[in-house]
Amino acid sequence: MTPGPLNVAVFASGSGSNFQALLDHQSERDEWRVVVLVCNREAGAMRRARAAGVDAVLVPTKDREASDVARDTLEVLEAHHVDVVLLAGYLRLLPSEVVRRYAGRILNIHPALLPDFGGRGMYGMNVHRAVVASGASESGASVHLVDEEYDRGAIVGQWRVPVLPDDTPEELAARVLAVEHRLYPRAVDHLCSAVRAGRRVEAMPDPSLEHTPEPSEGER
Ligand code: GRF
Secondary structure: OOOOEEEEEEEEOOOHHHHHHHHHHHHHOOOOOEEEEOOOOOHHHHHHHHEEEEHHHHHHOOOOHHHHHHHHHHHHHHHHHEEEEOOOOOOOOOHHHHHOOOOOOEEEEEOOOOOOOOOOOOOHHHHHHHHHHHHOOOEEEEEEEEEOOOOOOOOEEEEEEEEOOOOOHHHHHHHHHHHHHHHHHHHHHHHHHHHHHHHOOOOOOOOOHHOOOOOOOOHO
C-alpha cells in the first residue's frame, strides 16, 4: 500500500453522477483520493474527470478477449498505484484477475436494497420498474463488496427510502440517486479506514436510521 491517502480508481460507464459525488467529497478528506477513472466506453463520466483534472482511461470491453481486457485493466491500476477500486455505474463484470487482486477492496453501488432486485439485467430503470411493480413500500441504495458475480458480495451499507403510493419508476429513481450520492462517499470512508487498519470491512449502520436527538428542555 502507498503511504499517504489511499489511491482510488473509479470505474464507470454512464453519466458519472456518483463519480462526481466521490470527487466532491474527497476534497474534504485526506484518507483517500481518486487517481483514475476507467471507462469501457466514451461516457459522461470522462468529461467530469477531465474537468476535475483526474486521469480518464478508456479500456474498451466490446468484442475483446477477456484476457486482453484484464491485462489492460491491471496495467492501468498498477500504473496509478491503486489501492481501492470503486464501481459507479460500470455495466460490465470486472475481470476476475482484478477481483482476485483487489479482494476485499472493491465496492459497487446498486440502486435497490440488495439482495432484492439485484443480479443480471437489474440495472438502471429496470430496477426501479421492478420495485414499483412489486408493490414494495421501501427501496434504497446498497453498497457492497464485489466478487465474481453480479450484486452478490457482502453488503457494506444501505440507505432506505420510501416508495410512495403513486411513484413512477422515474420519481423513485431520483429519490434513490439522491441518497446514493450521500451513501457512497461514506461507505468509501468506512472501507478506507478498514483497509488502512488492515482489517476486513464490516457493515456500517444505515445512515437513514440516524436521528438527531430531540433537544433537551434547556437547549430549546
Ligand atoms: C447508479 O444508479 C448506480 O447505483 C448504478 O448505476 C447508476 C450510475 O449512475 N450502479 P451515475 O452514472 O453515477 O449517475
